[in-house]
Amino acid sequence: MRKFLLLCVAISCVACGSDPIPKPKAMLRLEYPQPRYKKVDISLPFTFEKNEVADPITNIKLDGINNLYGVNINYPKLKGTVYLTYKKVKNNNLTDLLRDAQNLTQKHTMKADEIEGDIYENPEHKVFGMFYEVGGNAASQSQFYVTDSINHFLVGSLYFYAKPNYDSIYPAAVYLKNDIKHIMETIEWKTN
Numbered sequence: 001m002r003k004f005l006l007l008c009v010a011i012s013c014v015a016c017g018s019d020p021i022p023k024p025k026a027m028l029r030l031e032y033p034q035p036r037y038k039k040v041d042i043s044l045p046f047t048f049e050k051n052e053v054a055d056p057i058t059n060i061k062l063d064g065i066n067n068l069y070g071v072n073i074n075y076p077k078l079k080g081t082v083y084l085t086y087k088k089v090k091n092n093n094l095t096d097l098l099r100d101a102q103n104l105t106q107k108h109t110m111k112a113d114e115i116e117g118d119i120y121e122n123p124e125h126k127v128f129g130m131f132y133e134v135g136g137n138a139a140s141q142s143q144f145y146v147t148d149s150i151n152h153f154l155v156g157s158l159y160f161y162a163k164p165n166y167d168s169i170y171p172a173a174v175y176l177k178n179d180i181k182h183i184m185e186t187i188e189w190k191t192n
Helices: 002-015 094-110 166-186
Strands: 037-040 046-051 060-063 068-075 080-088 112-122 127-136 140-147 152-160
Touching (some): 094 140, 112 166
Antiparallel strands (some): 080 152
């Protein structure tokens, strides 16, 4: 019996020769398709390109009195929507429109870790504006506005269908941020 116990101890010492290695921290790996963009030219005062991953645009809300249009670009697989709101610049209301767009972004400062703004200019198409990236558990991760400073003003915001948890929505937020920037870069105003 003693020899059997010695043999078991010897085998267990030899069998466990390597040191234990802790498992590395895992990261959620979400892969999204390479974006393919298609021009959207519908009954709006502007055109733009949207990712084909998004649903076709079917719901345009119009308030003809105020020259106000609302367009939703839905991404069901990413559980998010980009909301676009167009307003006509008139009666020297550009300052008010700019202030409202900037205040919309600043409302997220209570939950946001940071808000970074990038100026956007495309003199060739007369599109000028600002893109905001909101970090942290804010309700909206990306917002923008663009204008030609004379006739057109467009505001856009990204919202997800879930409680904001920045770690969980980060990959989708980055993917859609690039789509929003592409929308900004491809806007062309229609002539009146």
